[in-house]
Amino acid sequence: MKKEIKKIVSYSSFLALILMSVLACSSSEDSSSEEADSDDGEEAVTELHAAFAAFNSDAVTAILSDDGTEVYIETTGYPDHTSVYWETDNALYIDEPDVSKTTQDTYIGGGQGEAASFTVDATPDLTGATVATQLNTIGIAVSGASIFNDQEGAGDLDQAAGSLDWAGAHKGPGVYHYHLEPTPITSDDDSLVGILLDGVFIYGRQCNYTGGTPTDLDASGGHTSVTQYTDGVEEYHYHIINEVYAAGNYAYQPAYVLFAGPFQGY
Known part of the structure; x- marks a missing residue:
């Protein structure tokens, strides 16, 4: 009888050890899996950032992904303001005699289309290396038009300075886009x-939180503070850097580059 009891206890102990081992393994795998998901995953949100309400809804559409980690943004590219680059029969056309248009038959809505789109993280990743900007669209403005950096084609912006309208933008022949403070x-x-x-959102040259020109901007023109769209929560964002871009051939002066980079949110 004692042998039977001992045998049962031993067998039970053996089963217990196996069960504990399986549970430990399972727990470890679950933990590792959760850690991997946490490491590889992106931070999810439940609704679009309040700042998207400021965008021109006739041109710009922003859609939050089902899992709350990404935002798909697209635009018609048509700005909601006047320019010499509208066709002359358009209600938003204005004559700007000091602007040397890229080509006389280039206008918003003509030639190549203005449409642009891209997908961004719902919560920008600020933990990686900075990334240089490139030619073509680097952002979408609240007006619906594209944002470009401080380069034009194969050289510096001042090579095309005379073609920029009162909004700091031009079209030639692709999308209508801003290079300067719009x-x-x-x-x-x-x-x-x-x-x-x-x-990452970009704001004008002044800081909503301090009411003045920010003095703590990094090399990209960014800093962390409350904005008018964050409900008292600090958030990293860019500003147009308050430095005049020196060039003598702009139709409108002074000139402030909209964004030269590098990106911080990759």
């Missing part, structure tokens, strides 16, 4: 300008 949107104030390819 004065219909912001002119030395704290207005939201748009969102860039890294998912």
